[in-house]
Amino acid sequence: MAGTIFILNGPNLNLLGQREVDVYGATTLAEIEAACRDAAAGLGFEIDFRQTNQEGELVTWIQEAREKAVGLVINAAAYTHSSYAIPDALATFEGTKVEVHLSNIFKREEFRHHSTLSNQVDGVICGLGPQGYVLAIEAIAEIANS
Amino acid sequence: MAGTIFILNGPNLNLLGQREVDVYGATTLAEIEAACRDAAAGLGFEIDFRQTNQEGELVTWIQEAREKAVGLVINAAAYTHSSYAIPDALATFEGTKVEVHLSNIFKREEFRHHSTLSNQVDGVICGLGPQGYVLAIEAIAEIANS
Amino acid sequence: MAGTIFILNGPNLNLLGQREVDVYGATTLAEIEAACRDAAAGLGFEIDFRQTNQEGELVTWIQEAREKAVGLVINAAAYTHSSYAIPDALATFEGTKVEVHLSNIFKREEFRHHSTLSNQVDGVICGLGPQGYVLAIEAIAEIANS
Amino acid sequence: MAGTIFILNGPNLNLLGQREVDVYGATTLAEIEAACRDAAAGLGFEIDFRQTNQEGELVTWIQEAREKAVGLVINAAAYTHSSYAIPDALATFEGTKVEVHLSNIFKREEFRHHSTLSNQVDGVICGLGPQGYVLAIEAIAEIANS
C-alpha cells in the first residue's frame, strides 16, 4: 500500500441522506465511505474514515494524521466557518490536504461563503457531491506519485 | 462522442509557464490543453479549448456553449473577481459548469478570495494545479453519465 | 403522556444561582428543571432536561431529539453567538423549537445581540427569567395540541 | 382588578388576517384582542388594546400608560426597526414591558433582525403567533404577583 489517507467529517454529516435531501443529496455517509474506499484502493491507498460532532476531536484527529497519514480529506461542515483551532491543526500536517464540501457553499447563506480552513489546505473542491471526495483522493494520489 | 466540453480561459493565462512560476507552476497552457484532450477522450468527450484577454469574449463564448456544449470548464482568471457579465452568461447555460483555478486563491491576496462566478456554477475546484482541469472534466463526465 | 420535550442548556448554566446573580438571578438550574417538570406535567408532557459545556454535545443531543422528542427548548448560552453546528442540527429537527434566554440579551454586550440559532427555531423568548422556560413549554404544548 | 395592561399595536396590524396570511397567519387583530381580554381576565387584569399607523401616537399612548397601566405589551410592527422616539418613551414607563412579534423576525429580511425597542423592555417574545400576546400577559401577571 502507498499509505493511508485520513478522511475526516464534521458535525451533522452522520445524518447525510436522512435530512435536507434537496441540499445534500440522498447518499449516506456510509455510502460515501464505501466509494472512497474503492477509489483509494484502486490507486493503492488505504483510508481512515471518521465523523464527529466535536471541534476538538477534529483537531486531535488531524494531529494523529501527522503520524499515520500521507494525505487528508476534510469536510469540517459547520466548523468550516468559525473554527480557528482546525486550521491551526492543519498547519502542522505536512502531507497533501484537500477541503471538500458536498454542496456548493457559494450558492448558500452568506456565512457559508467563508472558510477558515481554505488557506491551510492545498486544494478545495465543492459542489460536486460525493464525487468530490473521490476527486480529492485522486488529487492526493496524483501528488503523492509525482 | 458523448459531446463537447468547452474549456474557457481568461486574461494572462496565455502566459502560463512563462511568468510567476512559483505561483502558477511551469506547465504551459498548451500542455494543459493536451492533458484535457487526453482525459476527455478517455471519457468519450471532445473539448473546445480557448483563451482570451477580453471579458466580453468570454461572455460570447459562454453563449456559444449553449448551442454546442454539454459541459463547461471556466478559469476566468482576474475577471473571476470583478465580472458580473460572465456569471450572467453562465446563468443561461444549462449544462454542467465547473469553475477551476490553478492556484489556491484563498492563500493569495484578499481580493482573490471572492469569486462572482461561484454561485452560477455547479462546482468549484481550486489549488490543484493543471490536474484541477482534469478533475473538472471527470466531474462533468460523471454527471453527464448519471 | 403527549410526548417528551427536550430542554437543552449550554455552557456555564450549571453555575446558575452561584454567579453573577444580578444578571442571571438567584434561581439554580435544578430549580428551573423542577419548574419545567411541573409545568410540562400539567400540560401532559414529560421533559428531558440536560446541561453541557460542549458545543458538540448539544449537536448530538439535538440529533437525539429527532428520535425522542416532540418539542425542544434550547438555551445555548455563549454558543448562541458563535455556533453554526447547533443551528445546522436544529434544522434537522422537525418538532417545535423555542430558543430561550434568561436575561434580555439586547440589554447586554453587543456580541450577545446576535443569535445564530434564531432563524432555525420557531420562536424566541428572552429576558423573562426562569419563567421563559415555562412559557416556551406552554407554546410547544399549544402548537402540539392545535 | 389587579390593574390594566396596555397592548399597543403599530402600523398595518389593522390588516391582520387580510394580508400576507402565510407570514402573519389568518387571525384578525380583533380575534387577538379577544384572546388577550380572556387571558388577562383569567389572571385578574383588564386590557386597553389599541392600534395606530402613527409613530407619534404610539409615543403618546406609552406616555399615557405611565398614568394608567401596570404593564405594557407592544408590537410596534415596522416602527420596531427605525424608531428612537418609541424606545425613549418606553424608558419612561416603569411597569413591566414586553415586546411581541407575531412572526419570527429573525427568519425574515435583514432589516427586521434589529429592534430599537428591545433594550428598553423587560422581555421579548417572537415567532409564536397570537399566542405570543397571551404569553406576554402571563409574564406581566407573574411579575406583578411576585
Add this chain to the structure above:
Amino acid sequence: MAGTIFILNGPNLNLLGQREVDVYGATTLAEIEAACRDAAAGLGFEIDFRQTNQEGELVTWIQEAREKAVGLVINAAAYTHSSYAIPDALATFEGTKVEVHLSNIFKREEFRHHSTLSNQVDGVICGLGPQGYVLAIEAIAEIANS
C-alpha cells in the same frame, strides 16, 4: 372609467415651486396634479391626488387604495429613505405600483441613493421631473390594459 389611480405625495412636496427651484424645478404640486389628471383622463382613468407630511397618513392612504384604486403612484419624498411602514403597506396593495422622484436621487446626497420602497413597487422612475408622474400613469394604464 377604467378605474382610479392614487397619487400620493410625501413631506414638503406641498412647497414645490416655492423652494429649491434649482433642484425640484418651478412647477407647483397643483400643476403636477393638473398634468396627471389630463394624462389619466386621456387614458380613461381618474386620479386621487394627495399630499401629507405624516408618514402614518401615507400608510393609511395606501391601505385605502386597496379598496379604491387599480394603480398607485407614490413619491414619498424624505420618507423614501427611512420608512419601513410605507413599504409594509405597499406590500398589501395588489394593483400596479410605481415609485416616482422628481429629481435624480442618485446625483444627490448619499442617503438619498437608497429607497426602502423600491423592492415593494413594480417600477421606479426618477430624474424626469413632473413628466415622471405622467409616465408612471402611462405605465399603469399599459399594464391595466394588457
Add this chain to the structure above:
Amino acid sequence: MAGTIFILNGPNLNLLGQREVDVYGATTLAEIEAACRDAAAGLGFEIDFRQTNQEGELVTWIQEAREKAVGLVINAAAYTHSSYAIPDALATFEGTKVEVHLSNIFKREEFRHHSTLSNQVDGVICGLGPQGYVLAIEAIAEIANS
C-alpha cells in the same frame, strides 16, 4: 418687536422634569419656555414655543415658520437621529436656525452621536441644559442685528 422666534420641541420633551432627571435635569418644559420668553423679550423678540410627539407636525411647523419667524430653535429629540423629513423642511427656512440639545449627546448611546439635522442649521449647541435654549436665542438675536 424685532420679530418672532419659533422654538420647536420633539417627542417626549413634554415629560421633562418628570423622567430620567439624572440625564435631562429637573427643569420642566414650561420653565424652559418661561426662561426663553424672558431672554427673548430682553432682546426684543417674541417666541412661539411648541411641543409635539409627531415627526410630521414638526415638518408642518417649520413650514409655518417660513411665513412667521425670523429665527428657529429646534430640539427634535429622538427624531434628531432618524428623520430626513425635518432637515428637508429646515432647508426651506431662510432665517437663522439653531439646533439645541439639553444633554451632551456625545456622552450618550452611539446612535445619539449622529444628527440628521446638523448640516441644515446654522449652529448647534448641546450639553448646556436649559441655558442652551437661551444661548440659541442670543445667537439668533446677534445675527438678526448684525
Add this chain to the structure above:
Amino acid sequence: MAGTIFILNGPNLNLLGQREVDVYGATTLAEIEAACRDAAAGLGFEIDFRQTNQEGELVTWIQEAREKAVGLVINAAAYTHSSYAIPDALATFEGTKVEVHLSNIFKREEFRHHSTLSNQVDGVICGLGPQGYVLAIEAIAEIANS
C-alpha cells in the same frame, strides 16, 4: 426628423426572450427594437439600436453618439454595476440620457441595487419591462421639444 436617439444594450441582452423568462419576460430584443422604432417615429425621431457584450464597445458607441445623437437610452446590463468607463463616457455626452432596466433591479440580488451610471444620466426607469424603453424615448422627446 427631429434627430436620432441611440439605444445601447449591454451583455447578454441578445438572449432576451430565450433565457430566464420569469425575470426578463418573453419579449425578444428585436421586438423591443421594433417597439422603440415605432414609438420614436411617432414622435419624429429615428433610432440607432445596438447590442454588444463588450464594455469598451459601449464606451466607443457613447463617444460616437456625441456626433450623431440628440438623446441616448442605455441598458448596460451587468456592466451597470461595475463599470467606471461607461459613466466616464456618458459624462461627455451632452444630450438627454436615460438609463433603463427591464426588471426592477431593487428586487434582485444586492449587487444589482447599485448602478455606477445613475449619477451620469438625466433619469432612470426600471421594472417596467420593454415599455421602459418607450417611456425613455418619450422623455427624451419631451425634453428635446421643451
Add this chain to the structure above:
Amino acid sequence: MAGTIFILNGPNLNLLGQREVDVYGATTLAEIEAACRDAAAGLGFEIDFRQTNQEGELVTWIQEAREKAVGLVINAAAYTHSSYAIPDALATFEGTKVEVHLSNIFKREEFRHHSTLSNQVDGVICGLGPQGYVLAIEAIAEIANS
C-alpha cells in the same frame, strides 16, 4: 475676580482672518481674544487666551488649567478629529469645559463630523462664529454662579 477661564486654540487658528475667509470669517484671533476678554470681564472673570500648533502643548496647557482655571474653552481645530491625548487631558480637568468651533463642522468634510473631545466636555457649541466663544464664556459663568 470670580476666577480665570482658559481659552485654548489649536493649529492654524493663528491665521484666522487671513485664510479661507468664506469658511472661517474675516475676524482675526486677536479680535476674538478681545471679544472674549470683554465678555468675561462683564461677568467677573479673567481669561488666559493661547494658541499653538502642537498637540502636546494643548495637553500641557490643559494640565496647567487644573491649577489655575475655573473653566476652559477649547477649539482644538484639526486635532479635534484625531487626538486622544487631548481628551485624556480634559478628563483630568474638573472645572466646566466647553468645546467651540467657528464653522458648522457638520456641513463640512466627513472627517470633521467626529470629535474625539466631545464626550470629555460639558457642552459643545459650533457654527456660530466668534460669538460661540462668548456664549461658551457665558455658559461657564452661569454654571460657576449656580
Add this chain to the structure above:
Amino acid sequence: MAGTIFILNGPNLNLLGQREVDVYGATTLAEIEAACRDAAAGLGFEIDFRQTNQEGELVTWIQEAREKAVGLVINAAAYTHSSYAIPDALATFEGTKVEVHLSNIFKREEFRHHSTLSNQVDGVICGLGPQGYVLAIEAIAEIANS
C-alpha cells in the same frame, strides 16, 4: 503553600516544539510546565498545568478553578479568537487571571489581533515566549501577596 495556580492551555499547544518552530520556538509544553513549576515553587505556590483541544473542557476546568485555585494563567490558543464560552467562564472566577500568548499575536494574521478573553482577565502578556508564563505567575503571586 500559598495556594494553587491553574495553568490552562488550549488546542494544538501539545505540539509545541514540534511544529512551526519559527513562530512558537523550540521549547516543548513539558519544558514550560517545568519552568512554571520552578517559578511557582520559588514564590510559594503549586501549579496545576493542563492542555486540551476541547473548548468545553477549558470551560469546565475554569469552573473547577473556582473551587481550587487562587490564580489562573490561560493560553487559549485558537479559541482566544472565537470563544464566548471561555470568557463567560472566566467571568465567574474571582482570583487573579492572566492571559498569555507565546508569540506576539499582533504581528500575525488579522484574526489573531482580537481576543474575546482579554476583557475578562486582569492582565495580558504576549510575545515573550515561555517566559511569559513565568511573568504571569509572578504577577499573580505579587497580587496575592499585596
Add this chain to the structure above:
Amino acid sequence: MAGTIFILNGPNLNLLGQREVDVYGATTLAEIEAACRDAAAGLGFEIDFRQTNQEGELVTWIQEAREKAVGLVINAAAYTHSSYAIPDALATFEGTKVEVHLSNIFKREEFRHHSTLSNQVDGVICGLGPQGYVLAIEAIAEIANS
C-alpha cells in the same frame, strides 16, 4: 537608441482636450504624444504610444511590452479603479513601470482614490497634467541608466 518605452492610455482619453476641460485640461492626446516623443528622444529612447477603450486590449499590449519595451507608462483611466486583469498583466512585465494620472485623483470622487494598479508598478505620478508623462519618462530613463 536605448530602447522603447510603451505609453498606454485607457478609455475616453482619446477625447482629451474636447471634454471636461476644467478637469483634464485643454491639451489633446496627440499633443501629449508629441511631448513624450520629444522628451524620450532627448534621453535616447523611442516611444510606442497607444490608446484603447478596451480593458482586454490594455492587457494584450502590456504582454506585448514584455517582448519589446524597457519601460512602460500607463494611464488606465477608468479601468484604474476596477481592473484586476491589468495589474495581473503588469506583474509579468519586468521593466520599469510608472502609473500616471493627469488630474489629482485624490481630489475627485471617492472611487477614484483607489487604484488596483499601484501595487504592481514602481512609481505613481498624479495631478501634474501632461508633464506627468514626461516626468515618468525621465524616471524610467534614470533607472535604465543607473
Add this chain to the structure above:
Amino acid sequence: MAGTIFILNGPNLNLLGQREVDVYGATTLAEIEAACRDAAAGLGFEIDFRQTNQEGELVTWIQEAREKAVGLVINAAAYTHSSYAIPDALATFEGTKVEVHLSNIFKREEFRHHSTLSNQVDGVICGLGPQGYVLAIEAIAEIANS
C-alpha cells in the same frame, strides 16, 4: 553594568496618582521610576526614565535609544492608538522592546483596544499596574542574557 534600558512615558502620565485613581491606581510616576530603578539594578542594568506630552519627542527619544540602550520599555499612553510615527521609530531600534500599559486597555473604551505599536515591539504587557514595568525589565534582561 549590562547596559541601559530606556523607559519612555507618553502624555498625561505625569499626572499618575493624581487623577482617575480608580483607573490608573494611586502610584505616582516617580514611584514607578524608583521601582524600575531597583528592579533594573538588581538585574545589572541602568535605566533612563522619561515622560513627555509630545508625540515627536517620543520619536526623538526612541532614535536616541538606538545609540544608548539595549532595551526599551514604552507606555505611549494616548499616542498608542493614533501614532504611526512612534511605531516607525520603534522599527529602527534593534534592541528588545516591550509595550506596557498600566490598565487593561481591553476593558476600556473601544478606541483603546487597538495599538499601532504592538506589531513593532517584541512583547506587550497590560493590566498589571506598575508591576508591568518591572516585568518588562525582567523580560528584557532575560533576553539580553540568553
Add this chain to the structure above:
Amino acid sequence: MAGTIFILNGPNLNLLGQREVDVYGATTLAEIEAACRDAAAGLGFEIDFRQTNQEGELVTWIQEAREKAVGLVINAAAYTHSSYAIPDALATFEGTKVEVHLSNIFKREEFRHHSTLSNQVDGVICGLGPQGYVLAIEAIAEIANS
C-alpha cells in the same frame, strides 16, 4: 533667482540611509538635499530643506512658506496617514505643492495607502526614490514658468 522652494521632511527621515535600507534605499537625507539643491539651482530656484519629528512644526513651517516660498515639496512620512493639521495648513498655501514619498506606499501596509494630504496638494509622486524630489522640483519650476 526665481524664488524659493520649501522642502519639508517629517518624522524619522533623518535616519535615511541608516535604517531599513531595503525599503528606503541607502541614500541619506543630506544627499537628497544636495541633489535637490543642484536640480533647483539648474532651474533658477533656491531651496529651504528641513526635517522635524514634530507634527506641529511641519504646520508652522508650512505657514512660514506662505511668506517665503513659491513652491513646496512635502514628505510628511508617518504623519501622512493621520494628520489633519498638516493638510489644513497646506490649504492656506497658495503656491504649487507636491507630495513626495520615497517608497511606493501602495506596496506597503494598508494604513500607508491613505494620505490625508493628497487632496490638498497639486500633485503626488511616489515610489521613485530620491529622484521623486527632483521631479517634484521640476514640476514646480514648470508650473512657475508657465
